Amino acid sequence: MTASTANSLSLLNNIIILCGHYKGIDYRIREHLITREISIGDYVLTGGELAAAVMTDSIVRLIPGVLSDEQSALSDCFQDNLLAPPVYTRPAEYKGWRVPDVLLSGNQALIEDWEFQQSLDRTKKLRPDLLK
Numbered sequence: 512m513t514a515s516t517a518n519s520l521s522l523l524n525n526i527i528i529l530c531g532h533y534k535g536i537d538y539r540i541r542e543h544l545i546t547r548e549i550s551i552g553d554y555v556l557t558g559g560e561l562a563a564a565v566m567t568d569s570i571v572r573l574i575p576g577v578l579s580d581e582q583s584a585l586s587d588c589f590q591d592n593l594l595a596p597p598v599y600t601r602p603a604e605y606k607g608w609r610v611p612d613v614l615l616s617g618n619q620a621l622i623e624d625w626e627f628q629q630s631l632d633r634t635k636k637l638r639p640d641l642l643k
Contacts (some may be wrong), residue, residue: 512549512550512551512565512566512569513589514569514587514589514590516549517566517569517570517573518573518590520566520570521570521571521573521574526570528559528563528566528567529545529559530558530559530560530562530563531558531559532557532558532559533557533558549566550562551565551566572584588630589641592634592641592642593627593630593631593633593634593641594630594633594634594637594638594641595630595633596625596626596627596629596630596633597629597633599611599614603615611625613625
């Protein structure tokens with residue numbers, strides 16, 4: 512499952528998710544009724560229920576009206592193949608750990624540049640495969 516897949520599925524009127532259990536779904540069902548198989552990762556779960564819940568959450572949040580701020584979903588990580596920049600909350604200093612000064616500057620252009628560079632750096636370090 513990718514962000515692109517979630518985006519596409521969020522535009523559909525109806526989706527039925529069949530969840531296999533243990534070894535999966537009877538192959539006859541796969542062969543004749545399944546239109547698309549989606550994996551959420553390269554690992555095995557006991558059943559498909561958790562995968563269905565993960566898929567549902569990633570799809571539903573993209574449907575207009577589900578989130579109070581519809582623009583929020585459009586700026587999530589993976590929408591542009593980059594990881595999100597670091598998130599900081601208040602207070603500006605905690606146990607001697609400071610929020611980067613640029614985030615306190617009030618200069619939105621500088622903040623956006625900083626966030627983009629942080630996203631790019633984090634993606635290069637943690638998920639370089641996304642940049643290919």
